[in-house]
Amino acid sequence: MRSLNIAATGMAAQQLNVDVISNNIANMTTTGFKRARPEFQDLLYQSQRHGGAASSETGTTVPAGVDVGLGVKTAAVYRVLEQGPLVGTENDLDLAIQGEGYFVVELPSGELGYTRSGNLQLSPEGQLVTADGYPVSPGITVPGNAIEVAINPEGGVSARIPGQVELQELGQLELASFVNEVGLEPLGNNLLAETAASGPAMIGTPGSDGFGTVLQHYLENSNVNPVAEITSLITAQRAYELNSRVITATDSMMGTVTQLRG
Amino acid sequence: MNRASGPSAWRSDLDLTGYLGLARGLGLQRALDVVAGNVANADTTGFRRQDLVFAKDLRHAGEPGQVAFAQDFGTVVDRKEGALRSTGAALDLALVGPGWFQVETAEGERLTRAGRFTTDAAGRLVAGDAAVLDNGGAPIILPDDARSITIAADGTISADEVVVARLGLVQPGDDAALVPEGSGRYRTDGPIVPAEAALVVQGSLEGSNVQPVREMTRLIEVTRAFESTQRLLETHHDLARRTVDRMLASS
Numbered sequence: 001m002r003s004l005n006i007a008a009t010g011m012a013a014q015q016l017n018v019d020v021i022s023n024n025i026a027n028m029t030t031t032g033f034k035r036a037r038p039e040f041q042d043l044l045y046q047s048q049r050h051g052g053a054a055s056s057e058t059g060t061t062v063p064a065g066v067d068v069g070l071g072v073k074t075a076a077v078y079r080v081l082e083q084g085p086l087v088g089t090e091n092d093l094d095l096a097i098q099g100e101g102y103f104v105v106e107l108p109s110g111e112l113g114y115t116r117s118g119n120l121q122l123s124p125e126g127q128l129v130t131a132d133g134y135p136v137s138p139g140i141t142v143p144g145n146a147i148e149v150a151i152n153p154e155g156g157v158s159a160r161i162p163g164q165v166e167l168q169e170l171g172q173l174e175l176a177s178f179v180n181e182v183g184l185e186p187l188g189n190n191l192l193a194e195t196a197a198s199g200p201a202m203i204g205t206p207g208s209d210g211f212g213t214v215l216q217h218y219l220e221n222s223n224v225n226p227v228a229e230i231t232s233l234i235t236a237q238r239a240y241e242l243n244s245r246v247i248t249a250t251d252s253m254m255g256t257v258t259q260l261r262g
Numbered sequence: 263m264n265r266a267s268g269p270s271a272w273r274s275d276l277d278l279t280g281y282l283g284l285a286r287g288l289g290l291q292r293a294l295d296v297v298a299g300n301v302a303n304a305d306t307t308g309f310r311r312q313d314l315v316f317a318k319d320l321r322h323a324g325e326p327g328q329v330a331f332a333q334d335f336g337t338v339v340d341r342k343e344g345a346l347r348s349t350g351a352a353l354d355l356a357l358v359g360p361g362w363f364q365v366e367t368a369e370g371e372r373l374t375r376a377g378r379f380t381t382d383a384a385g386r387l388v389a390g391d392a393a394v395l396d397n398g399g400a401p402i403i404l405p406d407d408a409r410s411i412t413i414a415a416d417g418t419i420s421a422d423e424v425v426v427a428r429l430g431l432v433q434p435g436d437d438a439a440l441v442p443e444g445s446g447r448y449r450t451d452g453p454i455v456p457a458e459a460a461l462v463v464q465g466s467l468e469g470s471n472v473q474p475v476r477e478m479t480r481l482i483e484v485t486r487a488f489e490s491t492q493r494l495l496e497t498h499h500d501l502a503r504r505t506v507d508r509m510l511a512s513s
Contacts, residue, residue: 210409
């Protein structure tokens with residue numbers, strides 16, 4: 001009875017589905033979070049009766065074989081890249097990307113990380129850093145006496161210094177984009193890393209061709225839709241039940257056999 | 263089913279019922295396997311549900327001992343379309359209408375409806391470990407400095423508004439059979455013709471075409487049929503035993 005194992009693979013897949021959904025719900029209010037979705041594939045098939053096999057001595061052949069699948073496997077868990085809703089925060093260093101692109105962050109390892117989460121802060125030295133204290137690349141330092149920091153949609157950072165009429169330009173924010181964004185590897189802490197699947201990062205200024213613009217005083221909220229997640233959760237639970245019903249049915253068929261009186 | 267048994271075995275009425283029940287029981291077990299496979303893949307991208315087709319296997323046709331076995335004749339792939347769901351990823355492609363993407367695997371060219379594509383290190387458009395083919399049967403290479411990839415409904419791929427390739431959309435000619443190979447891939451031994459009616463939807467994936475209600479009904483059907491087959495066998499055994507008992511009593 002293959003159906004026992006087949007249904008077990010189905011239950012394992014739905015278990016993973018629920019895991020992913022629960023992580024989405026847990027990150028419902030995480031800045032810049034993109035909801036994930038598991039991707040399933042059918043397992044290989046076993047031929048019980050080969051198509052094209054001879055069915056008699058006179059040369060007739062079986063037109064279609066009996067190919068029984070062995071269940072389901074998880075191919076990937078990928079992120080859904082829809083834009084999250086923007087929420088106003090009144091905070092000078094809160095940035096949201098409207099459109100394509102990622103902020104570039106220098107990780108302690110020296111490598112570059114990428115994030116959609118723009119809740120920036122200042123380090124003790126006045127450098128623009130992420131919530132974890134990793135500097136934004138290219139580095140921008142805000143003078144200690146600055147009253148206000150202004151960031152325009154094209155990523156130009158400037159500051160109002162007491163006694164100066166003109167804003168003082170501090171630097172230019174850059175964004176990274178990828179051919180296949182889904183291929184980025186999540187590192188946790190809202191950070192993503194480049195992989196062979198994502199392709200190399202292409203750096204550009206916000207607002208230029210292929211890049212979104214930067215919005216000051218706003219943050220991009222998570223794109224998790226609670227209603228959609230609950231619906232998926234119900235579907236996953238029902239699918240799990242359905243697989244368990246297959247196991248019950250198999251069990252009852254085996255029971256019928258063992259109770260057979262000869 | 264015991265195909266090796268000679269005609270004499272078939273014609274002995276006492277054994278025949280046993281063989282009929284056995285053939286039906288084995289077929290129903292495989293039917294349950296097929297249902298289990300469908301249910302397990304209720305959430306698999308581009309999955310096509312399978313049906314097990316039973317046929318009458320007529321032996322000794324026209325002779326006094328004519329008997330029809332229930333034989334699980336073959337599995338067929340249900341080509342009904344699954345529902346589309348939006349993912350927003352540029353390389354997630356769904357097909358609407360009859361047609362398949364063509365991919366090059368180590369075993370040869372295969373068909374798939376699971377359009378979750380990525381690029382590999384060489385810039386080729388791939389589905390897992392298989393390269394996606396264009397309408398000329400060659401792998402598609404995407405320029406690695408492309409900022410945006412647009413794929414039109416007819417499968418034309420443009421990178422930054424420059425046409426790069428056109429996806430090969432095909433279908434098996436003459437309604438040739440599809441043999442599933444796993445990972446959403448199908449093999450066909452018949453001719454392959456271009457699919458004119460298929461439309462590509464960028465940023466979406468096609469779900470599985472499994473309908474839970476239908477599979478549940480089939481599951482109940484199979485279980486009940488199996489029980490009644492076993493009851494038939496039981497009655498048959500009872501009958502045989504009583505015959506023997508009565509023969510012994512009368513002697």
